[in-house]
Amino acid sequence: MTTSPTGTPAAGEQLDDQEVAGLAARLREHRLSSRLTLEVAAARVGLSPAYLSRLETGRRQPSLPVLLGLARAYGTSVSGLLGETMAEPDPVVRGGAIEPGRAGGWGYRRAGAPGRAMQALRVHVPPGVQDTVVRVHPGEEWLYVLRGSLRLTLGDRVHHLDVGDSAHFDSLTPHCIAADSEAGVELLFVHTLLQSPGGELCLGGGPAATH
């Protein structure tokens, strides 16, 4: 891109140096933490050490195949290498605004864009409660068991979770939860409503354009 061969006015592009610089750093970090030499690492991915050096110094940027190869070689994901908000060493940097979450009660609160929201609740499910039929809607759900044990049914599979375990699933999957211990179960529940970029919710049920 940048400048087109024919002399294009060039469109808005530019590889967030931020992003790329990070990539370079991360690549080196990964290699070093594995105590590999450029030569060895390069061989692993099928590259020349010289080129790998350039990648790590940010003077070149890998093509997709190479990027994938690197990710695989280092046992990470591409997004990991790119520092895309994911479980990665450096990215673990966020903080939060305080919320008057009262102990024992709920720590529920909504913030930011009203459109798409993430909601978090602390729930206590008493023992006797029968399966809760849960609505299926687009989005994701995540939960973490704080106390007691939980029986989680996802689709046709039943999972058993104890303290410290967590689950992450698509809300479209039919799901229901129930306590699996005498004293019931206490858990943190976070869910989002969003997904699908354009979202078709705006086009009413209409068949939208006959085809």
Add this chain to the structure above:
Amino acid sequence: MTTSPTGTPAAGEQLDDQEVAGLAARLREHRLSSRLTLEVAAARVGLSPAYLSRLETGRRQPSLPVLLGLARAYGTSVSGLLGETMAEPDPVVRGGAIEPGRAGGWGYRRAGAPGRAMQALRVHVPPGVQDTVVRVHPGEEWLYVLRGSLRLTLGDRVHHLDVGDSAHFDSLTPHCIAADSEAGVELLFVHTLLQSPGGELCLGGGPAATH
């Protein structure tokens, strides 16, 4: 790669057609679900419609900058486009010990499925850790203190959270966290990535498919 100019025996490379085919499909899927035309979408990312078409039909593969641009434009992450949902039919993640992270002494443990819009981690922040400069990005974050106490700075305000407290805020707010107790602090972290451009495509009197 492939074959070296000088005549290299060629290293092991090959873009998992699997992966690339998926990318193409996903690109199209995203664009269509946003009801955008090649032309519009291409303009958005700064590409020519023709090229975008090629990407969506898998006859070309995007360079890194382009890939990033596309991900941003469609409100997804690169890993999303690459379908890095990673083998994970099992949505349940067991507790287990937190691994001592390398970067800055942070320790974290993924507590949810990777490659989704919502990410969950269990993090351990050691006591001495200095404030971490945090990047601001669109999305929401939520955290819950499992053990220890936390000092978090949100914008210019400093908050103090103890076990059981939680916080929920917009990721755009400059924020950073630090342990506020001897033994550091352990917390659950959940965050989402949102698409930047508000969904203005389908609301209001938009020409949405007349007919």
Add this chain to the structure above:
DNA sequence: CGGCTCTTTGCCTCTGGGGCAAATTTCTTG
């Protein structure tokens, strides 16, 4: 200092990203 290993840099080649414009297909309408 002279060798040894690891990393960076100069230089060169050729692949393939990517634009433009024409061709083709698809949906509308008169």
Add this chain to the structure above:
DNA sequence: CAAGAAATTTGCCCCAGAGGCAAAGAGCCG
């Protein structure tokens, strides 16, 4: 059904840049 308009695909071309090789730096140790 043909004329038109809009959207997608394809032919063609060009050059930026991926990526290899080999030589030039850096550290290290005896």
